[in-house]
Amino acid sequence: MSTIVGxxxxxxxxxxxxxxxxxxxxxxxxxxxxxxxxxxxSGAGKSTILSIMGAxxxxxxxxxxVDDIDIYDLGKEQRADFRREFLGFIFQSFHLIPYLTVLxxxxxxxxxxxxxxxxxxxxxGDALKWVGLEDKRGRLPSQISGGEKERVAIAxxxxxxxxxxxxxxxxxxxxxxxxxxxMALLKRLNTEGTTVIMVTHSVECSSAAQRVLxxxxxxxxxxx
Amino acid sequence: xxxxxxxxxxxxxxxxxxxxxxxGLVVGVATVVAIISFVETMTGDINKKLEKYGANILIVPxxxxxxxxxxxxxxxxxxxxxxxxxxxxxxxxxxxKNSQNVAALGPLVLGVLExxxxxxxMAGVDFQASKILKPxxxxxxxxxxxxxxxxxxxxxxxxxxxxxxxxxxxGHLLKVSGILRPTGSQDDQLVFTRLKTAQSxxxxxxxISMAEVAALCKDCPITxxxxxxxxxxxxxxxxxxxxxxxxxxxxxxxxxxxxIGISGVVLLIGSLVVLVTMMGSVxxxxxxxxxxxxxGFRKSHVMKIILLEAGIIxxxxxxxxxxxxxxxxxxxxxxxxxxxxxxxxxxxxxxxGALILSMVIGIVSSIYPATLAxxxxxxxxxxxx
Numbered sequence: 030m031s032t033i034v035g036x037x038x039x040x041x042x043x044x045x046x047x048x049x050x051x052x053x054x055x056x057x058x059x060x061x062x063x064x065x066x067x068x069x070x071s072g073a074g075k076s077t078i079l080s081i082m083g084a085x086x087x088x089x090x091x092x093x094x095v096d097d098i099d100i101y102d103l104g105k106e107q108r109a110d111f112r113r114e115f116l117g118f119i120f121q122s123f124h125l126i127p128y129l130t131v132l133x134x135x136x137x138x139x140x141x142x143x144x145x146x147x148x149x150x151x152x153x154g155d156a157l158k159w160v161g162l163e164d165k166r167g168r169l170p171s172q173i174s175g176g177e178k179e180r181v182a183i184a185x186x187x188x189x190x191x192x193x194x195x196x197x198x199x200x201x202x203x204x205x206x207x208x209x210x211x212m213a214l215l216k217r218l219n220t221e222g223t224t225v226i227m228v229t230h231s232v233e234c235s236s237a238a239q240r241v242l243x244x245x246x247x248x249x250x251x252x253x
Numbered sequence: 254x255x256x257x258x259x260x261x262x263x264x265x266x267x268x269x270x271x272x273x274x275x276x277g278l279v280v281g282v283a284t285v286v287a288i289i290s291f292v293e294t295m296t297g298d299i300n301k302k303l304e305k306y307g308a309n310i311l312i313v314p315x316x317x318x319x320x321x322x323x324x325x326x327x328x329x330x331x332x333x334x335x336x337x338x339x340x341x342x343x344x345x346x347x348x349x350k351n352s353q354n355v356a357a358l359g360p361l362v363l364g365v366l367e368x369x370x371x372x373x374x375m376a377g378v379d380f381q382a383s384k385i386l387k388p389x390x391x392x393x394x395x396x397x398x399x400x401x402x403x404x405x406x407x408x409x410x411x412x413x414x415x416x417x418x419x420x421x422x423x424g425h426l427l428k429v430s431g432i433l434r435p436t437g438s439q440d441d442q443l444v445f446t447r448l449k450t451a452q453s454x455x456x457x458x459x460x461i462s463m464a465e466v467a468a469l470c471k472d473c474p475i476t477x478x479x480x481x482x483x484x485x486x487x488x489x490x491x492x493x494x495x496x497x498x499x500x501x502x503x504x505x506x507x508x509x510x511x512x513i514g515i516s517g518v519v520l521l522i523g524s525l526v527v528l529v530t531m532m533g534s535v536x537x538x539x540x541x542x543x544x545x546x547x548x549g550f551r552k553s554h555v556m557k558i559i560l561l562e563a564g565i566i567x568x569x570x571x572x573x574x575x576x577x578x579x580x581x582x583x584x585x586x587x588x589x590x591x592x593x594x595x596x597x598x599x600x601x602x603x604x605x606g607a608l609i610l611s612m613v614i615g616i617v618s619s620i621y622p623a624t625l626a627x628x629x630x631x632x633x634x635x636x637x638x
Contacts, residue, residue, distance in 0.1 A: 080632045083547070085546075085547060085630075085631045085632040086632040105552070106551050106552065106553075109546065109549050109550065109551050109552075110549065110551070111549075112547065112548065112549040113548065113549020113550075114549070116549075118547055118548060120544070120547070120635060124540065124543075124544050124635065126541055126544065127266075128262050128263060128265070128266035129254075129259075129262060133254050133258075133262075136254040137254060137544075137545075137548060138548045138549060139254065140254045140255060140256060140259065140550070140554070141256070141549070141550060141551070141554050146254075146255070149254060185548075
């Protein structure tokens with residue numbers, strides 16, 4: 030995995046007079062191992078860009094090229110395979126499965142991988158250890174705090190060692206102290222070679238990134 | 254973590270919903286099993302009773318003449334001058350391969366006599382066998398002894414005879430022991446007596462005009478019984494009373510068709526319960542399915558989870574439904590047998606059929622909800638919250 034390139038990406042909703050552009054002719058380039066923050070006001074188009082990067086939201090026009098592969102030229106099932114193997118997701122509201130334990134939630138991306146249960150459990154255990162929650166493996170999501178849920182979400186995102194991590198407002202629901210802990214984890218991930226792309230409206234969190242892309246009214250700007 | 258584990262966990266989490274789907278399928282399967290078991294038991298029971306009471310095979314002498322009678326009306330004169338069958342030949346019927354299927358064998362000797370200046374047809378019968386061959390007979394009086402006669406209702410009226418009166422027939426003094434209640438058949442016009450008495454009066458000792466057979470044909474087709482008896486008595490013509498056989502079969506067939514119709518309706522309702530509940534379940538799990546798709550589950554993986562849930566519930570419903578249906582059959586058949594316990598054997602084929610049927614219905618009814626779940630766009634699903 031080398032670069033993620035967005036070329037003239039446009040996402041519109043509606044037709045003719047009622048057309049609304051979430052993003053319009055957006056261009057960007059993110060290199061391997063970078064920590065990039067995408068900032069902007071609510072409704073600016075940040076999450077739209079992230080979901081397009083995550084191969085979950087086909088643009089109305091334009092291309093998303095990863096390692097010379099036009100992602101949206103692939104079929105839906107191939108894009109699912111791409112997400113499973115190359116992407117890790119941290120969602121805005123954690124989105125943990127409530128009836129699975131912490132360990133099982135972390136194992137979820139490995140469900141369809143053809144390895145033994147023992148190996149899956151070991152990998153999930155390692156991911157939990159990395160985020161410092163190994164002692165909470167048997168708990169249900171309802172039995173842990175918000176910060177711990179975010180850590181579990183990070184563990185789930187990295188369990189299969191993806192080269193790219195996409196994080197949508199990872200500290201949105203957390204207090205300052207916990208936010209700092211989460212940002213530290215993301216920085217550590219990036220140090221270990223993972224490309225981290227994070228959407229945030231927090232200036233403090235954004236400062237941890239190497240680059241900041243600003244999104245305003247569907248347009249991307251990168252201050253020098 | 255496997256897809257099966259995800260399916261099981263979801264079922265355990267949503268116990269009420271799972272129980273609702275389970276109940277719908279259990280009731281459906283139990284109803285079908287109960288109806289099929291009940292129909293089978295009752296069909297066998299009815300068949301046995303029908304076959305036991307009333308003749309379904311006739312043994313008559315071979316003749317080269319065509320019949321000149323139809324529906325009791327004779328055209329061109331009645332002739333009884335056909336070759337008789339030896340009574341001793343009938344014992345060969347006891348030696349046929351399926352002799353255990355013969356419920357009753359009733360020899361009959363016929364002859365025309367004059368009583369009170371009127372010509373009447375006398376029939377010598379085995380009154381013991383008649384209990385099975387003619388169960389509809391109701392005697393006002395008693396069954397005749399060696400010197401007695403039993404009059405058909407019409408014969409009694411025309412001859413102006415009542416029980417207790419005596420008549421002399423060809424030098425034999427015969428006492429009227431009873432009168433048959435009207436049967437609506439030719440029996441109303443006959444005079445019955447014991448076989449030996451009639452043979453003596455008619456001068457046909459050791460001979461019979463015909464024989465009626467009540468054959469149990471559940472395990473042996475009637476054509477086979479006819480063939481075996483024909484081989485045993487080559488001088489006789491043996492035939493199945495087609496109307497009797499076909500009438501019974503038609504009745505049982507209608508009964509079975511009705512029960513299949515009812516079963517079909519119940520199963521349809523069961524499958525609708527599954528469909529609607531699973532659709533509701535899929536809608537409730539939009540977030541969950543969105544997560545699955547976002548982290549890389551294919552459509553087939555999502556469908557597999559939904560169908561596995563349906564498969565687990567419907568498999569369990571198949572087993573429970575079979576047991577419940579069997580229990581219901583026990584209660585229903587006991588009711589029809591006036592409280593007597595009835596043994597209903599475990600039918601492996603029905604059990605397997607119930608399990609397969611339940612799973613097919615559960616899974617087929619879940620295909621549409623599973624397809625809807627698989628088609629959920631992960632971005633839309635996650636954004637919907």
